[in-house]
Amino acid sequence: MAGAASPALLSPTNAAKQKEIKGLLLGRYEIGKLLGHGTFAKVYHARNVKTGDSVAIKVIDKEKILKVGLIAHIKREIAILRRVRHPNIVQLFEVMATKSKIFFVMEFVKGGELFNKVAKGRLKEEVARRYFQQLISAVAFCHERGVYHRDLKPENILLDEDGNLKVSDFGLSAISEQIRQDGLFHTFCGTPAYVAPEVLARKGYDGAKFDIWSCGIILFVLMAGYLPFHDKNVMAMYKKIYKGEFRCPRWFSPELTRLLTRMLDTNPQTRITIPEIMSNKWFRKGFKHVRFYIEDDKLCRVNDEGDDVMDCFSDPSFSESDSELETRRKLTSLPRPASLNAFDIISFSQGFDLSGLFEEGSDGGARFVSGAPVSNIVSKLEEIAKVVRFTVRKKDCKVSLEGSKDGANGPLSIDAEIYELTPTLRVVEVKKKGGDRLEYEEFRDRELKPGLQSLSSGHIADSSYLPSDTE
Structure with missing residues (x-):
């Protein structure tokens, strides 16, 4: 054995x-x-x-x-x-x-994740180029077959015993048959740090251009040892991605910088294509077509x-039974929060520690995981606000709590935004919008934490099978 x-x-x-x-x-x-x-x-x-x-x-x-x-x-x-x-x-x-x-x-596949290599630091250019060439070969083949991965990242790329790259985890993939009449996909999915800006815009996106953007992020990570767009706050990072503002380190060659600039073009219409990548001078160095x-x-x-x-x-x-179908109809009628991959949210926590999901960030914000429906979480926040006589304002999956008493820096105000990890798990991101920091921390620890953690499911679901499409 x-x-x-x-x-x-x-x-x-x-x-x-x-x-x-x-x-x-x-x-x-x-x-x-x-x-x-x-x-x-x-x-x-x-x-x-x-x-x-x-x-x-x-x-x-x-x-x-x-x-x-x-x-x-x-x-x-x-x-x-x-x-x-x-x-x-x-x-x-x-x-x-x-x-x-x-x-x-x-x-x-015996060699483990590509992520483990990158975690030790940036790779030599020839090594990074070889991995990137194999990645693009695999992605090009997928696109030719009408398959779009939509969750490309170092954690989903394995290495065999000979050091060859193997793309894995097609759990969020889509096929061309799922494209809508406008020729685009519309499901919000993928890993936050690797997701393309047009996906964030929620106006539809080309699956091939989404994958190309993710490949650009991967190439940057291989060569730099860190992400081009990063922030501990998810929404702040999204803003950086949407603007497309990044800087290549000094050790990147001009050819590589030009290639990355075209791959990380925020306009999918002008973003480089797979054939153009494969004809690029930096890419072609030492490249051999895979014959199989x-x-x-x-x-x-x-x-x-x-x-x-x-x-x-x-x-x-x-x-499905009639009752199951009725339940599904009720669920889909509720406001749908942004869908995020559970294990990728963990990557925002310092040290990749699961407990970071339940702890405060350096900015005083906090995240809580709950298995409760969005409506229950909103009701709990309203309940907490009622106890301390705060005003509540709601919009979709965002709740604002505002105090009536003037503190040292004005009345305390708090924003809570709900994101979907999986169909059965939500993460609530809480942060101070205004008011005294000490007052906020006391409110967070004495009221918010106990209330929200009472809704916690106590476990993280498997991200291998996220129902990623309604297309």
Whole structure:
């Protein structure tokens, strides 16, 4: 077996589950250690008993994804991964299903995330260029196949044992069939630090131009060791992105600076295209076209009874009940906050520490995570304001609280803005707008914190399966 099972897997419950997985896989894969897990899936290292090759197997709980309405999302992800067979993209080998589980058998990539390399500091130009060339080759292939990643970042790029780049995590991807009549996508998604300005404008965007912008951010990070647009405050960072104001460090060559300026052009109409990038002088240095052959664009997709795995989605148990449809209609009628990726919000916290989501920033602001609906959070803020006799002003997902007493610096006023992490998690960003800082801190700690934390869900959901589109 390639890798021993972790102690957690040896408990009676987990051992039984592991045994179940082995049985369901008909002995084709020997399950090894748990590599990671989220709300809807667990990923194991495994070995193909016939070939001896290592693979990664994502085990998805059908019941959980059914409850949150992610069936269509997973079907789309399977369809996308079937389209993008490329040497610089993590491969999906096959999909299997049982009555309770879905199994994604994926390529096992040993080298870890590209992010881990960048976290140690900027890369040498020739190394960064090689990674960038492979990234653009993969992205160009995706676009040719009508697939747009929409969440490109170093954390979603893996390296194999030979140092070759592998694009992963197509959970927020979209396909050309989802484009609206205006020829654009309209879903607000992606990682805040890598999102294109036209996405922030919410007027529709070209998926290819979105990916090109993200690739530009990645190239800057590889070469500089830091982000071109960054701020601890999400909205302040968005303003920087929207204006497109950044400065290249002195060690960037003029050719590289010109390329980045064209990739990080805030106007998508004049932003450089993939063919133009691939003909750029800086890009072409040492570039070799990847030659490969796709034998088959079909996946071996069977369940334990020999049926096609996609049949599991047509099972009556996977259809929504009238009450579920009514609940969905009610939810979609509410004001919808900005959708942000849970694990990417964490990146704004100092030291990439999850606890930063529940702590104060250097500016006195604070963030709180809650599983409560937006309406409940707004009601809680109104309740808090009523207790201390504050005036409340509401607009969509933003609430302003204003005190009536004049302090040392005028009446205390506080802004609270609600963002969506996932369909079941929200983050509330609170900051002082006016008034005395000490008065604000006392109000925050004695009133806001206890009230908002009483709504906290107590956990962070898996970002691998965010239902990213209503297109």
